[in-house]
Amino acid sequence: MWKYILKRLLYLIPVLFGVTLLVFLIMSVAPGDPAKVILGEQATPEAIEQLRVELGLDDPVLVQYMRYATGLLKGDMGMSYKSKDPVAVEIVARIPTTLKLTLSATLIAVLVAIPLGIFAAVKQNTLFDGLSMFIALLGISIPIFWLGLMLLVLFSQRLGWFPSSGAASWKSFILPGVALGFHSMASIARITRSSMLEVIRQDYIRTARSKGMPYRDVITKHALPNALIPTITVTGLQIGALMAGSVLTETVFSLPGIGRLIINSIQGRDIPVVLGCILVFTIGFSVVNLLVDLLYAYVDPRIKAQYT
Amino acid sequence: MEKIKPKIYKKKGPIVEVFLRLAKNKTAILGLIIVAILIIAALAAPFIFDYDDVIIKQNISNRLQSPSKDNWFGTDDLGRDIFARIVYGSRISLRVSFTAVAIALLIGGFLGAIGGYYGGMLDNIIMRFMDVFLAIPGTLFAITIAAALGNNIRNLIIALSISSIPGFARILRSSVITVRDVEFIEAARAIGANDARIILNHVIPNSLAPVIVHTTLNVATIILTIAGLSFLGLGIAPPAPEWGSMLSSGRTYLIGHSYITAFPGFAIMITILALNLLGDGLRDALDPRLK
Numbered sequence: 001m002w003k004y005i006l007k008r009l010l011y012l013i014p015v016l017f018g019v020t021l022l023v024f025l026i027m028s029v030a031p032g033d034p035a036k037v038i039l040g041e042q043a044t045p046e047a048i049e050q051l052r053v054e055l056g057l058d059d060p061v062l063v064q065y066m067r068y069a070t071g072l073l074k075g076d077m078g079m080s081y082k083s084k085d086p087v088a089v090e091i092v093a094r095i096p097t098t099l100k101l102t103l104s105a106t107l108i109a110v111l112v113a114i115p116l117g118i119f120a121a122v123k124q125n126t127l128f129d130g131l132s133m134f135i136a137l138l139g140i141s142i143p144i145f146w147l148g149l150m151l152l153v154l155f156s157q158r159l160g161w162f163p164s165s166g167a168a169s170w171k172s173f174i175l176p177g178v179a180l181g182f183h184s185m186a187s188i189a190r191i192t193r194s195s196m197l198e199v200i201r202q203d204y205i206r207t208a209r210s211k212g213m214p215y216r217d218v219i220t221k222h223a224l225p226n227a228l229i230p231t232i233t234v235t236g237l238q239i240g241a242l243m244a245g246s247v248l249t250e251t252v253f254s255l256p257g258i259g260r261l262i263i264n265s266i267q268g269r270d271i272p273v274v275l276g277c278i279l280v281f282t283i284g285f286s287v288v289n290l291l292v293d294l295l296y297a298y299v300d301p302r303i304k305a306q307y308t
Numbered sequence: 309m310e311k312i313k314p315k316i317y318k319k320k321g322p323i324v325e326v327f328l329r330l331a332k333n334k335t336a337i338l339g340l341i342i343v344a345i346l347i348i349a350a351l352a353a354p355f356i357f358d359y360d361d362v363i364i365k366q367n368i369s370n371r372l373q374s375p376s377k378d379n380w381f382g383t384d385d386l387g388r389d390i391f392a393r394i395v396y397g398s399r400i401s402l403r404v405s406f407t408a409v410a411i412a413l414l415i416g417g418f419l420g421a422i423g424g425y426y427g428g429m430l431d432n433i434i435m436r437f438m439d440v441f442l443a444i445p446g447t448l449f450a451i452t453i454a455a456a457l458g459n460n461i462r463n464l465i466i467a468l469s470i471s472s473i474p475g476f477a478r479i480l481r482s483s484v485i486t487v488r489d490v491e492f493i494e495a496a497r498a499i500g501a502n503d504a505r506i507i508l509n510h511v512i513p514n515s516l517a518p519v520i521v522h523t524t525l526n527v528a529t530i531i532l533t534i535a536g537l538s539f540l541g542l543g544i545a546p547p548a549p550e551w552g553s554m555l556s557s558g559r560t561y562l563i564g565h566s567y568i569t570a571f572p573g574f575a576i577m578i579t580i581l582a583l584n585l586l587g588d589g590l591r592d593a594l595d596p597r598l599k
Contacts, residue, residue, distance in 0.1 A: 018440035023452060030456035141580035143532055145539050146555060146573035153566050244447035248536055262448075263540060266455035278452060282443050 001297070001304075008290050012283070019282050020072065020275055021065060027271050028061045034269035038081055055081060068275070077279070078272035082265075087276040091258060095280070098257035101249060102242050104177030109185040109242075110235060116185075117192025117231070122219060124197060132189065139186025144245050148179035148252035164253070172255070180249045184238035191234045195227040202226075228299050236292030240285045329593040336589020342582035350398040357392045364388070364547040372565050381571040384554070385561060390568065393549035394575045400550050401579065404461060405530040408468035409523055415469070416476025417512075417519065423477070424484030425507055434477065441474040450533050454542045464543055468530050479522050483515030517594035521587055528583035535576050551576050 035051040036043065052058050056067065071078060077087040116136070120129045155175060156164040162175050199205065200223050208218045247259035254260075258277050265273035297304040330336050357363055367387035375382040381390035419438070423431040441449070453467035487493065488511065496506050535552030537543030544550040546557060551572040558568030 015440055015443050018437075019443055022440060026453055026456045030458070137581060137584060138577070140584060141528075141577045143535055143539075143552075143555075143573060143576050143580075145536060145552075146569070146576065149555075149559065149562065149569050150566075150573070153562050153569075157563055240445040241447070244445040244451070247448065247451060248539065251540060262451075263455075263542075266452065266542075274452065278444060278448065281445060281448055285445050286443055 037269040077276045081270045104173045105181035108181035113185045113188035117189040120193045121196030136186040136189045145248045176253045192231045195230040199227040239288045333589045339582040339585030353396045397549040411469035412472035416473035420477035420480030424481035438474040487514045521591045524587035528580045
């Protein structure tokens, strides 16, 4: 098991270098000279040239990348062009906000989706089933930012229940969490339902029922664990989607998280910060994927047996 | 004695069969109808509304009008009819998403097909390369590319297709692998068909079902991404009537004039809903075993 985890983590290293190289190349073909963007329209050509030398922008792209990559190996993510602070400091300051947002969205999604999916499957073809699958279908069709804005209008401006911006208290994360999590909730509910439907037709479920086990226990003890694998897979994938969605959600609700930082930095051509943010998201996404694979082993003993 | 006429069961083509199965699914047909209406609206829009005069011309005296008989969905902050702009906007969403998906399908499909068919080293290189792409959450990748290249339609299409390529490569690869070693492929090889012919005529047609479903659902994802990018100011810039940027321009007027934001959102939602219904229906129709 530990060998497997170690192997996965080691494999992450070349992937991360691939990701940074990719983003580096993309940003380098982009129009717009960072030095010019930082100094503004009125800057003299000499001042721009000087800043380019200072930031190392006059070197060939691959030389710049090698410098960045060696720094990264030593744990140095570089300096922000704009604020001159280390990128790591800028990012660490914003991680809690994005983490809280993603966590609340995941919690809302999972806690609603799994019971909804189970009930819809158990009561297949009833009004409840139809209604909850209609809600799920709406969920995967609603743009996150639009739902966010509509929630803002209703709950914060009309009713005044929640603050409309900032990250001051836990209340600030309810609306963003719902806006961000609704889409994932829908996907998870759909997959839970279809996987439950498959499982409750199996022979061992009939056996469990015919031996007189209460239906409730049959569902929670026999059916649910067997139906969870696809649910876990989709939840893991959804967390990746949630990270990307946090960019939009943080914009709508003016939350000072990594999503906001990345948008501002892209516009300001602050390449080290953009790279840093993407790196953090990529690491987060990869770790979630690893956790998902480990969770499989926890849920399904057959998979666990493969690791040892 | 009267001659008994034998009833002949004519075998219908695979496309007809799939369509007949699809036709039995009411929600899928609803999705198909909505998608058809959207395509017709997109094609007909330039004949109904004049782009310069109705879609982008500002008319300040008529600004911020609530929905009424003259302006079904009201007017925006520059006095333009929101209904006309939404109808016209379908052109942008559909054109950009169809083009991006087509490019991603061609490139990703090609990579996945040759990787899956030949296996070994080539497959390994392609898939490790795709791993790098897949490690970045999709929308985030599109955001980065779109932002780096600058916002115009061409760059947007590039950004969206690059971020969709790995998905197509994966899907085609896995379905090519499942059909690669079956008998009819060996038979084709035995009669001397070359690799290109085997891949194009035998392998790909037999692995199309998941690709068709993924394509439909991917169009939906891309339309959502276009709207998201435009909302962030990274997609299609105003005054073009793109749904996401229309929605974003209404943000300042949320109090009192929330319809400016609401209607483009409904347009996006209905489009995505229809594509999802159609995609789900196609999945069931193409692969009855899954039902």
